[in-house]
Amino acid sequence: MTPASSAKAPFQNKLLPLMLLLPQLLITLVFFYWPSVQAVQQSLYIEDPFGLSSEFAGLANFTALFKDARYVDAFLRSLFFSAAVAGISLSLSLLLAVCADRVVRGATAYKTLLLLPYAIAPALAGITWMFVVHPSIGIVGRAFIAMGIEWNYLLNGNQAMGLVIFAAAWKQISYNFIFFLAGLQSIPQSLMEAAAIDGAGPAKRFRDIVFPLLSPTAFFLLVVNIVYAFFETFGVIHAVTSGGPSKSTEILVYKVYSDGVVGLDIGGSAAQSVILMVIVIALTFVQFRYVERKVHY
Amino acid sequence: MRSFIAALSLGTVLSVSALAAPVEIQWWHAMTGANNDRVNQIVEAFNASQADYKVVATFKSTDYTELMNQTIAAYRAGTAPHITQIFEVGTATMMSAKGAVKPVFELMAEAGEKFDPKSFLPAITGYYSTADGKMLSMPFNSSTAIFYYNKDVFAKAGLDPEKAPKTWPEAFDAAKKIRASGHPCGLTTAWVTWTQMENFSAWHNIPYGTKSNGFGGFDTEFKFNNPTVIKHFETLNDLQKDGTFKYGGRTTQPEGLFVSGECAMIATSSGFLGNLMRNAKFNFATAMLPYYPDVAGAPQNSIIGGATLWVMGGKKADEYKGVAKFFTHLSKLDVQVTNHQQTGFLPVTIAAYEETKKSGFYEKNPGRETPILQLQNKAPTENSMGVRFGNLPKIRDLIMDEVEAAFAGKISVKQAMDNAVANGNEELRRFERTAKN
Incomplete structure (x- = not known):
């Protein structure tokens, strides 16, 4: 066999590539397409939880959502929450990555310690922080009260929101840190040296060389962090505040749970899931287009 | 050769019927710690007491809301258990699901098992009965x-x-x-x-x-x-x-x-x-x-608070018979007395309460009678x-x-x-x- 022929037709048999793709396709079909189709279907019906009676409702579930001030509030709250989580975790992890990149002694130890929070399940992260900041039993919570701060996130919605943002952002810092660090280490040393010889100080080098070269990483992380804040923070919120007090930490994904699982409103929560699905598809779309077209080295 | 096969298959049939596997009855619950131990004791005692039915108790969740959801999801998928433990606030949702659940009064009557709603504390009977006094679920743990x-x-x-x-x-x-x-x-x-x-x-x-x-x-x-x-x-x-x-x-x-x-x-x-x-x-x-x-x-x-046992709909007649027999076992005085004294829950039958009172349990355990007196106040x-x-x-x-x-x-x-x-x-x-x- 000549190299040319093998490059042209790596698979002689047309069935083989299909067979190789099949497991992945099946997984996507069973775990994504099937539930998605079901969600879309259920969002068009008003149904009792057991599925004994079902009434076609058209878009009534969707119009009811947007007429519901509580849903609109949850929507705006989610935007604020994800912007805050993404902003805090991205800026802190960039700072940590820049610092870790400069460390010479014990760099591995720092990196390992910074990566550890990623191994913690969101619910556990929530519980851990709750024990630290609880007004009665938490060491930090008691310190706040001793300092004269009226610390009670069980009733103060802003404090509750601050707490879940902090816990959610903390957990994501490790993930962002790895990507930023890898990005920093892939910047050619020669560029930095050349700039230094030309008289650029560390701040100028960061602004004019490092930051632009990191922008694809930063943009990728921004999308990943928004998706994380929108969808994967359920565990933190469930463990720390259960969406309270007075819904002040109820973001969209929590509302799907509280309406669907606690409230047994199948149609309404399916409609909410469909909206969330549209959001994540839009985010992914933006990411692919933007990363591929606009961000270059 | 043919007769040999016939004899063989006949032998198989005979041995199958002689060693008929007991009818399995699934029970989902949300009990942890000492209460979980008690559930297992009850099931073991019932299974040892007869050979026709085998109750299998499965711990599903610590959270009643989640257990109810698992039950509903399982019902929709056609894999519901025979018995599930539902908290008191889920009563209206369960009773509205006609066909998805089998009311206990109906189950017991069809199986010919004795069942007297009046044997339970009135506060319990009232909570779980229809307006005309028919009991829908089997009292289990109350507080x-x-x-x-x-x-x-x-x-x-x-x-x-x-x-x-x-x-x-x-x-x-x-x-x-x-x-x-x-x-x-x-x-x-x-x-x-x-x-x-x-x-x-x-x-x-x-x-x-x-x-x-x-x-x-x-x-x-x-x-x-x-x-x-x-x-x-x-x-x-x-x-x-x-x-x-x-x-x-x-x-x-x-x-x-x-x-x-x-x-x-x-x-x-x-x-x-x-x-x-x-x-x-x-x-x-x-x-x-x-x-x-x-x-x-x-x-x-x-x-009251707590939970009762609901029987799910669409099961076979002999399985329902087993559920009814199990509920009769559960209603026995000694089972009820142990349920109350070993767990933190209230006695659900009047007889279990009287028996516990007679034994001097409440003198030795101050505070255990307060909730009962309060439930029975009027x-x-x-x-x-x-x-x-x-x-x-x-x-x-x-x-x-x-x-x-x-x-x-x-x-x-x-x-x-x-x-x-x-x-x-x-x-x-x-x-x-x-x-x-």
């Missing part, structure tokens, strides 16, 4: 809301530790004295909607909703934005400004405030006693829930049989959203209760719409 106080803190504040506050004004006075003595917190309450609203209304014989608290039909509306409830929450709200009353969360979280000694009084489930006996480093006592003496008819009787009225509203777990959350807003000073208590009634009624209409079949 009610009672009052606990820290005797040591009472003594330090100059109060008589042997005298529990009987009325709310007395409890508030005690809380103020305790706070004035320098103690961080006088009073707290767990399960706010259950203890301070549902039980509070029953205990004062005032309606929580129309149509006998929902027992008379799904076209019911909430009535808890009445002056008595509003006055009670306004007082709590005033008292929390200086820590005399402390809000500690929606469900069990405030229990920690009492166990740690921070709050000197708490209203919570009778099931809390076990935890308290293991973990409290102070002397405490139980008492009946306080009441307002100026409300006519108070104290009436409290209502014969239940239409306001104190229980609450039967669809989507009640969700409605409790909607109520707490408003109560928290009031406690945070964002809205008045009256506004909070009016909002909660309006939001709750909206859920009731949604339930009525899907449950009308």
Whole structure:
């Protein structure tokens, strides 16, 4: 066999590539397409939880959502929450990555310690922080009260929101840190040296060389962090505040749970899931287009 | 050769019927710790007592809401268990699912098993029966809301530790004295909607909703934005400004405030006693829930919490026969007596209560009788049989959203209760719409 022929037709048999793709396709079909189709279907019906009676409702579930001030509030709250989580975790992890990149002694130890929070399940992260900041039993919570701060996130919605943002952002810092660090280490040393010889100080080098070269990483992380804040923070919120007090930490994904699982409103929560699905598809779309077209080295 | 095969297959048939595998009955539950051990004991004893049926108990979740969801999802997928444990607030949802559940009175009658609703405590029978007295589910674990106080803190504040506050004004006075003595917190309450609203209304014989608290039909509306409830929450709200009353969360979280000694009084489930006996480093006592003496008819009787066993629909006749036999086993006096004494739950049958009383158990275990006396205080009225509203777990959350807003000073208590009634009624209409079949 000549190299040319093998490059042209790596698979002689047309069935083989299909067979190789099949497991992945099946997984996507069973775990994504099937539930998605079901969600879309259920969002068009008003149904009792057991599925004994079902009434076609058209878009009534969707119009009811947007007429519901509580849903609109949850929507705006989610935007604020994800912007805050993404902003805090991205800026802190960039700072940590820049610092870790400069460390010479014990760099591995720092990196390992910074990566550890990623191994913690969101619910556990929530519980851990709750024990630290609880007004009665938490060491930090008691310190706040001793300092004269009226610390009670069980009733103060802003404090509750601050707490879940902090816990959610903390957990994501490790993930962002790895990507930023890898990005920093892939910047050619020669560029930095050349700039230094030309008289650029560390701040100028960061602004004019490092930051632009990191922008694809930063943009990728921004999308990943928004998706994380929108969808994967359920565990933190469930463990720390259960969406309270007075819904002040109820973001969209929590509302799907509280309406669907606690409230047994199948149609309404399916409609909410469909909206969330549209959001994540839009985010992914933006990411692919933007990363591929606009961000270059 | 052919006859050999025939003989072989005949032999197989014979041996299969001789060693017929017992009919398996699946039971899903949410019991942990000592209660889980008790479930397994009951099942082992039943399985050892006969060979036709085998009950398999499976722990599914610590959370009743999740267990109910798993049951519903399993029903939709055609894999529901025969028996599932559903919390009391899920009763309206379960009973509205005609066909998806098999009412217990019907199950027992069809299987020819003896079943007398009158053998259970009236507060329990009432909660789980239709308006015409037919029992829908099998009582298993029951509790009610009672009052606990820290005797040591009472003594330090100059109060008589042997005298529990009987009325709310007395409890508030005690809380103020305790706070004035320098103690961080006088009073707290767990399960706010259950203890301070549902039980509070029953205990004062005032309606929580129309149509006998929902027992008379799904076209019911909430009535808890009445002056008595509003006055009670306004007082709590005033008292929390200086820590005399402390809000500690929606469900069990405030229990920690009492166990740690921070709050000197708490209203919570009778099931809390076990935890308290293991973990409290102070002397405490139980008492009946306080009441307002100026409300006519108070104290009436409290209502129950906990869970019952529901039988799912669409199973085979011989499986139902096994479920019925298992329920008969479960109703036996010795099984019931052990259930009550080994777990933190109430006796569910009158006989088990009488037997336990006779044995001197309550003298040796002070506090265990308080919830029963309170449940039996008077014969239940239409306001104190229980609450039967669809989507009640969700409605409790909607109520707490408003109560928290009031406690945070964002809205008045009256506004909070009016909002909660309006939001709750909206859920009731949604339930009525899907449950009308």
